[in-house]
Amino acid sequence: MSRDKSLVVDGVRQFFGPKNSRVQALSRTDLVIEPGQFVCLAGPSGCGKTTLLRLIAGFINPSEGQITVSGSEIIGPGPDRGVVFQSPTLYPWMDVASNVELGLKFQGVSKDQRRADSERYLQMVGLTDFAHRRTYELSGGMQQRCQIARVLASDPEFILMDEPFGALDALTRERLQNELLDIWRKTGKTILFITHSVDEAVFLGSRVLVMSPRPGKIVFDEPAIFSKPGESIAAEEIRSLPAFLELRERVRSSIQHSH
Amino acid sequence: MVIPLDGLEYHPSGGPDDRHGGPAVVAKSAPLWVRVRKNHWTTRLIALAAFLVVWWILTTPWAWNGDKPIMLPLYLPSIPSVWNAFIRANTIHPIAEGVDREVVGEYGYYLWQHLLATLQRIGIGLFFAIVIGLPLGLLMASVKIISVSVEPYINFLRSLPPLGYIGLLIVWFGIDNTSKIWLLFLAAFPPITIATIAGVSGIKEDQIHAAQSLGASRLQVVSSVTVPAIAPDLITGIRVALGFAWTTVVAAELNNGIPGIGGLAYLSGTELKTPLTITCIIVIGITAIVLDSIIKAMERVLTPWRGKA
Ligand SMILES: Nc1ncnc2c1ncn2[C@@H]1O[C@H](COP(=O)(O)OP(=O)(O)OP(=O)(O)O)[C@@H](O)[C@H]1O
Numbered sequence: 188m189s190r191d192k193s194l195v196v197d198g199v200r201q202f203f204g205p206k207n208s209r210v211q212a213l214s215r216t217d218l219v220i221e222p223g224q225f226v227c228l229a230g231p232s233g234c235g236k237t238t239l240l241r242l243i244a245g246f247i248n249p250s251e252g253q254i255t256v257s258g259s260e261i262i263g264p265g266p267d268r269g270v271v272f273q274s275p276t277l278y279p280w281m282d283v284a285s286n287v288e289l290g291l292k293f294q295g296v297s298k299d300q301r302r303a304d305s306e307r308y309l310q311m312v313g314l315t316d317f318a319h320r321r322t323y324e325l326s327g328g329m330q331q332r333c334q335i336a337r338v339l340a341s342d343p344e345f346i347l348m349d350e351p352f353g354a355l356d357a358l359t360r361e362r363l364q365n366e367l368l369d370i371w372r373k374t375g376k377t378i379l380f381i382t383h384s385v386d387e388a389v390f391l392g393s394r395v396l397v398m399s400p401r402p403g404k405i406v407f408d409e410p411a412i413f414s415k416p417g418e419s420i421a422a423e424e425i426r427s428l429p430a431f432l433e434l435r436e437r438v439r440s441s442i443q444h445s446h
Numbered sequence: 447m448v449i450p451l452d453g454l455e456y457h458p459s460g461g462p463d464d465r466h467g468g469p470a471v472v473a474k475s476a477p478l479w480v481r482v483r484k485n486h487w488t489t490r491l492i493a494l495a496a497f498l499v500v501w502w503i504l505t506t507p508w509a510w511n512g513d514k515p516i517m518l519p520l521y522l523p524s525i526p527s528v529w530n531a532f533i534r535a536n537t538i539h540p541i542a543e544g545v546d547r548e549v550v551g552e553y554g555y556y557l558w559q560h561l562l563a564t565l566q567r568i569g570i571g572l573f574f575a576i577v578i579g580l581p582l583g584l585l586m587a588s589v590k591i592i593s594v595s596v597e598p599y600i601n602f603l604r605s606l607p608p609l610g611y612i613g614l615l616i617v618w619f620g621i622d623n624t625s626k627i628w629l630l631f632l633a634a635f636p637p638i639t640i641a642t643i644a645g646v647s648g649i650k651e652d653q654i655h656a657a658q659s660l661g662a663s664r665l666q667v668v669s670s671v672t673v674p675a676i677a678p679d680l681i682t683g684i685r686v687a688l689g690f691a692w693t694t695v696v697a698a699e700l701n702n703g704i705p706g707i708g709g710l711a712y713l714s715g716t717e718l719k720t721p722l723t724i725t726c727i728i729v730i731g732i733t734a735i736v737l738d739s740i741i742k743a744m745e746r747v748l749t750p751w752r753g754k755a
């Protein structure tokens with residue numbers, strides 16, 4: 188794989204707060220995410236997962252070290268890195284469809300094309316009937332789905348997702364997992380996916396990372412072989428593979444032992 | 447300032463109203479005391495009736511009082527005389543009883559023309575207050591040097607009672623409309639600027655981040671996020687500004703204020719035409735309430751998400 192298009196986290200440390208009472212959120216982190224990887228990041232609450240995602244998104248600048256994409260340093264947010272926020276961040280002054288179309292609108296895509304795209308993604312996340320509602324009329328899980336549709340519609344190279352399926356019921360969650368896998372297989376996008384569910388991490392990821400508690404540090408980093416681009420195995424089949432169960436167990440114990 | 451109307455709201459739907467802590471739907475057949483308890487409009491009508499009765503008692507000639515009213519008409523005119531003043535102010539009528547010459551309304555204008563003249567001044571003053579106050583607020587919210595250097599002057603201006611500097615404006619801009627519009631502008635723009643700054647500082651960081659991650663340019667962030675996000679605060683600012691401008695306009699119209707409802711109220715008072723003064727006061731008060739309701743309705747229509755997201 189060509190290294191040029193990789194996302195490289197190089198010697199990054201992150202502190203918060205004033206100098207004399209600063210909190211370290213991330214201890215020195217080095218990480219290379221290759222194009223096309225589906226990286227799942229798990230770890231206990233408050234360990235720094237969101238912090239790492241926000242650094243990559245360009246919302247905050249690292250206290251130390253640097254992050255580069257294709258060799259150039261990230262200095263702010265950009266349309267190449269779409270973000271699904273941990274708590275839904277939608278615009279209440281627009282209806283659901285306009286929220287989904289927003290990225291395309293910023294890119295100057297024509298209105299008809301936008302409508303077509305938003306309809307497709309709203310259908311995917313099951314919000315077709317709510318296209319013309321205001322976002323505050325949606326439930327928490329529906330808002331989360333709307334956010335996912337918005338990012339997918341804007342078609343970024345990197346998709347950064349912060350516990351996107353946390354608020355969903357098991358059935359919807361499973362359906363969206365499969366949709367996301369489908370998109371990933373078809374488009375070969377690079378995905379960073381934060382989750383609290385070990386099962387989800389091992390099931391979705393082509394690579395699984397575990398972060399230790401504060402200050403966060405990546406303590407586990409292994410490829411997961413279960414969903415590869417280009418092939419799709421039934422979900423139940425994957426979940427019953429001995430190798431799947433074995434990896435899931437090792438990820439679980441690594442989270443437990445990191446405490 | 448306009449009285450905040452939160453307690454005086456009309457609910458045409460009559461649906462349950464959590465703010466008043468009770469259902470507004472009451473059967474027509476319910477006994478009066480139940481309706482008073484449950485329906486604010488019944489209560490208000492009764493209060494108005496009581497007020498009018500007291501007014502009537504105070505202004506009617508009583509035999510036991512030597513056929514004189516309790517309060518002399520000069521101080522408190524009777525209800526019919528106020529009504530007559532209202533009619534006179536809206537019609538062409540003889541200049542005095544038994545005189546042939548006829549005049550229009552009061553001081554050459556109908557009452558509604560006085561009101562319209564005042565509304566026009568307010569409208570122009572408020573228009574400039576928004577056109578200047580909003581961008582100034584945006585600028586102050588985003589450029590530190592500007593906010594640090596300009597803010598003290600805005601607070602200074604805000605603390606001045608407009609009567610304090612009307613004299614200066616007359617010296618600068620003459621006694622006609624220009625100085626009045628300046629006064630209303632100066633009264634109205636600080637609340638708008640301050641509301642804009644408050645609005646910008648209340649924007650959630652991630653709402654900006656989300657737009658940037660979707661590829662928004664600086665300008666697109668402003669138009670798609672900043673402006674709509676501050677709209678609720680801005681409308682509140684305009685509401686405060688309008689209320690302040692309305693109370694200021696009487697001060698503005700003390701000098702050369704005809705046509706103008708404030709000028710009419712003042713001039714009629716100095717000429718001891720008390721019924722006309724009271725008519726003006728009622729018109730001024732009702733107009734203020736109507737204007738405020740209009741802005742509240744705009745708020746509901748333009749920013750339905752207010753308080754929900
Ligand atoms: N803006 C900030 N200012 C100060 N401290 C912060 C800030 N953001 C995060 N932190 C701290 O950094 C640590 C890591 O936070 P982070 O949000 O990255 O955790 P997380 O792994 O995403 O947790 P969760 O799974 O609960 O979402 C926490 O201790 C948090 O208090």
Ligand SMILES: [Mg+2]
Nearest residue numbers: 236237273349
């Ligand atoms: Mg988090």
